[in-house]
Amino acid sequence: MTQKHRPVPWEVRGSGPYTVWGETSTIPSRTVSIQLASVLGEANARFIVQACNAHEELLAALQEAETWVSGLEVTLYMAGLVHRMAEAKELLVKLRAALIAKASPQAQ
DSSP states (O other): OOOOOOOSOOEEESSSSEEEEEEEOOSTTOOEEEEEEEESSHHHHHHHHHHHHHHHHHHHHHHHHHHHHHHHHHHHHHTTOHHHHHHHHHHHHHHHIIIIITTSGGGO
16 A cells, blocks of 8 residues: 655644654544654755655646647657757656656655
8 A cells, every 4th residue: 555645735844853744634623733754964854854845846837838838749740850859758658757756765
């Protein structure tokens, strides 16, 4: 069974060691803050929070780009620019791998 992460947004609290906090709504009619991690260095804590908070939007943007690129395939073929399509698809594969594989616990 795959465990779902805490809902975003997450936030940084404290003044060292910094803590990453998220909220959960498992208690009816209440939102409870929980500490997700204790991190040395404010920059590290902010980086974790920024990446986690942006992950779903980045995936959505990637899916939109994949749709857009696949729609260009015929146009680029007609213009004799098929090699550019291959480059675009290769870039999208790399982006997907970076967003999904690195976020997966199995990739660690």
